[in-house]
Amino acid sequence: MDIVNPALEDYLLAHCTPADEILRELVEETHAAVPGTPMQISQDEGEFLTMLVRLTGAKNAVEVGVFTGYSSICIARGLPEDGRLIACDISEEWTSIARRYWQRAGLTDRIDLRLAPAADTLRALPREPAVDFAFIDADKVGYPTYYEELVTRLRPGGLIVLDNVLRAGRVVDPAIQDDADIAIRRTNDTITADSRVESVMLPLRDGVTLVRKRA
DSSP states (O other), X not given: OOSSOGGGHHHHHHTSOOOOHHHHHHHHHHHHHSTTOSSSOOHHHXXXXXXXXXXXXXXXXXXXXXXXXXXXXXXXHHSOTTOEEEEEESOHHHHHXXXXXXXXXXXXXXXXXXXXXXXXXXXXXXXXXXXXXXXXXXXXXXXXXXXXXXXXXXXXXXXXXXXXXXXXXXXXXXXXXXXXXXXXXXXXXXXXXXXXXXXXXXXXXXXXXXXXXXX
């Protein structure tokens, strides 16, 4: 299922802020290492993240799922100079690429990489509502846990962004019952029923949900 009409792809990308040299080279290196990888967000989604971080005035951010660091750069660039991004991942291999590009982008002082299972990292965070912004783009089976651990720590007015919530349309096909799709359906239903938040699901790329914590 094409969420974004392929005929409009180039036009859409041409009409948002272009990726700079660092991001372009990161994309090239990532695609050379993993041809056709679906694990890296697109240019327009990256600009969307940067804009959301700036619009919310976020200072304390959390990212679940780093891969090679494209989204980390986009989030960190939206933070103020004294802002901080806790980046959760388990892969030393892929995040070693991320570290190099964070260095080139001058963002190493804003990004705190935590190499451990993300659920453990999130549970170890203080429980007070101090997170301003969070982005979830990791193993789909973990989404219910990541959402719950983050929403309890999200400040009123804070924002959680979840990627891949449409699963290329598989969320609406009851015949598909693999663990990842079941977990995403469960997360989507949980968010809709959660009185602590207000949310909107957008047909951006593979589906993006914005979740704002009520005051």
